[in-house]
Amino acid sequence: MHVLITGGAGYIGSMLTANLLFQGHQVTVVDKLIFGGDSLLGFMTHPAFKFHYADLTETRLSSLVDLSDVDAVVHLAAIVGFPACQAVGHDVAWRYNVEMTQEVFADAEAAGVKRFVFASTYSNYGLAEDGLMVTEESPLRPQSLYAETKIASEQFLLEKSATSSCVPVLFRFATLFGISPRTRFDLIINQFVLEALTQRKLIIYQRGYARSFVHVYDVVRAVIMGLTADEGIVGGQVFNVGSETGNFSKDEIVQLVKKHVRGVEIQYKDLSFGGDMRDIRVSFEKIRSRLGYEPIVSVEDGIQEVRDAIETELVGNALSERHRNAHFIVQ
Known part of the structure; x- marks a missing residue:
């Protein structure tokens, strides 16, 4: 296939590019390179x-x-x-996350592109009712501007799926690691x-x-399944991406981090704040039954992977990223 990836220099896109090329596909990336282009070199x-450098807005x-x-x-x-969405404000977030989606889809549809895979988020569910496990059919209760923009794009694409020859496939990713x-x-x-290190x-x-948590490599695997599966299976469908084995409380994640990073002090604070x-x-169940999808990398394996990459300085941008994101609350 020839696959075009918008945002292909990013966290998911750079790994997706590598895997598609490895599998013998042709890849074109369009990216504004907000975080640089080293991932594509x-x-x-x-x-x-x-590669094409562009701001698609x-x-x-x-x-x-x-x-x-x-x-x-x-x-x-x-x-x-x-x-990030709160920082730029409603109008800018809407321009990038909704209007840009509509324009990219329109161009793809007009050119006869057969499939359109869209990256969405399980943030769309917000707070679950009565602690019930959420499915793709659960009510959407967005708690942030980011989720509102993703829901608006989903609604646009699902409406298009009824009549368009460009088939949308929507993935709601769990929290990546x-x-x-x-x-x-x-x-x-x-x-x-x-932070522990x-x-x-x-x-x-x-x-x-x-x-819920899912490794970035497993997200890439799901996207490739969405590209290659029969249209009748994935066309116009929404899929949660992850596994029930990736459902953890924050406290459970902290205990796993403590297990693999020694000498870490933990402080708990009762504080509510706006946002996600x-x-x-x-x-x-849906992605498992329809696509046979199961994640490969566990949360515990991912914690060790990140620890090792930082300790060996394999991830050279770790400290600069920490500085860049210093305004984010650890949550």
């Missing part, structure tokens, strides 16, 4: 790789790339997470391990809140 001489995709030979678009480009060519350290597990202290809010207030356990 290893692909620059690959004959099946192309300012430049239409169809003006950059001949989409007539593109088989699928994976749309990852977005302002990701509730702190693990190392990639462009590792993020503003995600709970990665951040906890980094560099400060020997963690301050934890909402300790009993439950979340998730307290949910997620069902992944």
Whole structure:
């Protein structure tokens, strides 16, 4: 296939690019490079790789790339997470996360692209009712601007799926963790391990809140399944991405971090704050039954992976990322 990835230099996109190229596909990446382009440097001489620098809120995709030979678009480009969306404000977040999605899809549809994979989030569920496990059919209760933008894009794509020849596939990712060519350290597990190693202290809010976690490599595997599965199985469908074995409370994550990073002081504080207030356990039965999907990397293995990558300085951007994200509350 020829797969075009928006946001392909990012946390998910850079690993997805590597895996698609390894499997023999052609990959075109379009990215604004907000966090730099080091994650793509290893692909620059690959004959099946192309890169375009662009902000897709300012430049239409169809003006950059001949989409007539593109088989699928994976749309990852977005302002990701509730702190970032709150920082830029409603109008900018909506422009990047909703209007850009609509424009990229329109260009793909007009050019005859057959599949459109969209990165969404289980933040859309918000706070679960009566502690019940949420499924793809559960009510959406967004607690943040970020989730509101993702729900709006989902609704647009699901409406299009009824009539469009460009088939949308929607993935609601659990909270990611693990190392990639462009590792993020503003995600709970990665951040906890980094703070444990560099400060020997963690301050934890909402300790009993439950979340679901999935390794970035397992997210990439799910996306590739969404690209290659029969249209009748995935077309116009929403899938939670993860596993019930990835459902943990924050306190349980802290105990695993303490197990693998010695000498860490833990402080718990009772504090409520605005933003992405998730307290949910997620069902992944749909993606398991329809696609045969099961994650490979456990949370505990991921904690050790992140620890080892930081301790050996394999992740050279760890300290700079910690500084960059210093305004985020450890949560």
